[in-house]
Amino acid sequence: MGKKELILQKLREMLPEGAVIQHDAYTSGVAFVARVPVSGIVEAAEVCDRGGAYLESMTGLDFEDTAEIVYHMNVYEPKSRFSLRVLFPHDEKIPTLSGIFSSAVWLEREVREFLGFDFLDHPDPRNLLLPEDADFHPLRKTFGKIAAYRKREEIYA
Amino acid sequence: MAIPKVVPGEPVIKLALLDDVLNLARANSLWPMTFGLACCAIEMMAAGASRFDLDRFGAGVFRPSPRQSDLMIVAGTISKKMAPAIQMLWDQMPNPKWCIAMGNCAISGGPFEYEGQYAIVPGADLIVPVDIYVPGCPPRPEGLIQGFLALEDKITKGENRNILRRFRRTGRKS
Numbered sequence: 560m561g562k563k564e565l566i567l568q569k570l571r572e573m574l575p576e577g578a579v580i581q582h583d584a585y586t587s588g589v590a591f592v593a594r595v596p597v598s599g600i601v602e603a604a605e606v607c608d609r610g611g612a613y614l615e616s617m618t619g620l621d622f623e624d625t626a627e628i629v630y631h632m633n634v635y636e637p638k639s640r641f642s643l644r645v646l647f648p649h650d651e652k653i654p655t656l657s658g659i660f661s662s663a664v665w666l667e668r669e670v671r672e673f674l675g676f677d678f679l680d681h682p683d684p685r686n687l688l689l690p691e692d693a694d695f696h697p698l699r700k701t702f703g704k705i706a707a708y709r710k711r712e713e714i715y716a
Numbered sequence: 717m718a719i720p721k722v723v724p725g726e727p728v729i730k731l732a733l734l735d736d737v738l739n740l741a742r743a744n745s746l747w748p749m750t751f752g753l754a755c756c757a758i759e760m761m762a763a764g765a766s767r768f769d770l771d772r773f774g775a776g777v778f779r780p781s782p783r784q785s786d787l788m789i790v791a792g793t794i795s796k797k798m799a800p801a802i803q804m805l806w807d808q809m810p811n812p813k814w815c816i817a818m819g820n821c822a823i824s825g826g827p828f829e830y831e832g833q834y835a836i837v838p839g840a841d842l843i844v845p846v847d848i849y850v851p852g853c854p855p856r857p858e859g860l861i862q863g864f865l866a867l868e869d870k871i872t873k874g875e876n877r878n879i880l881r882r883f884r885r886t887g888r889k890s
Contacts, residue, residue, distance in 0.1 A: 689834075690796045
């Protein structure tokens with residue numbers, strides 16, 4: 560059994576029924592998707608870290624009814640990228656993963672400045688790419704010309 | 717005896733001939749700064765390499781420090797985050813110094829300038845004084861070389877006064 564399967568097994572034990580969806584054909588670029596609650600993201604990341612996975616990238620999504628962060632994890636084995644998805648209200652603070660993955664510091668800075676999602680106890684909450692005094696969040700759907708600002712289920716059928 | 721009028725900012729004693737000689741030397745040994753921002757810098761490197769060979773014009777000595785260079789080539793998109801660094805590099809260069817804005821991004825923001833954009837400075841002339849504009853996206857090395865020749869002519873105040881110019885336009889009466 561590969562590292563990915565071990566992590567999958569542990570996440571299945573940790574999360575409620577139906578929270579982990581497997582994509583065996585790897586058509587969407589991930590082996591499985593785990594829907595994690597905000598309170599459980601640090602624990603889930605620790606499971607991934609102990610299982611040998613690393614944080615590959617982080618991205619945020621802005622919907623009318625909810626905000627979402629996708630953590631892409633990977634293992635140095637073929638076809639083993641997987642993602643953790645966290646849904647939360649726009650004004651909720653997300654626990655930082657920088658205590659587990661050092662690379663999360665920059666990724667979270669980018670998500671914070673571009674989408675305005677705040678991270679709890681982030682060690683370095685400065686802007687990474689935008690000017691220091693920028694007080695706007697360009698990747699929010701309400702920035703500039705507003706188009707395609709929809710609810711999550713309208714986009715993910 | 718008529719007292720010659722002193723214009724503020726102008727030197728009292730003008731050494732016209734010496735200035736001409738110095739300008740000749742300056743124009744034919746431009747030292748650009750090793751400094752690129754985006755894809756235009758790739759063309760700038762090509763212009764400096766053996767095929768296009770900026771050394772033919774005495775301009776191939778890319779200096780790694782702004783304190784040794786007298787030409788800044790703004791080669792690429794200027795993001796708002798980068799603009800203070802460019803201004804500082806320009807301020808660190810000793811006089812006399814010149815600036816070439818290379819490519820559409822450095823001239824006017826290029827494809828990144830649109831209504832509501834938040835990321836870039838649309839034009840190098842907004843932050844540093846620009847002498848020569850070289851259009852293109854990116855300009856070919858030949859285009860940059862023409863920019864260099866135009867700058868040389870500007871420094872010597874005319875192509876005909878640049879007696880050391882390596883290449884002359886043909887079919888032009890001087």
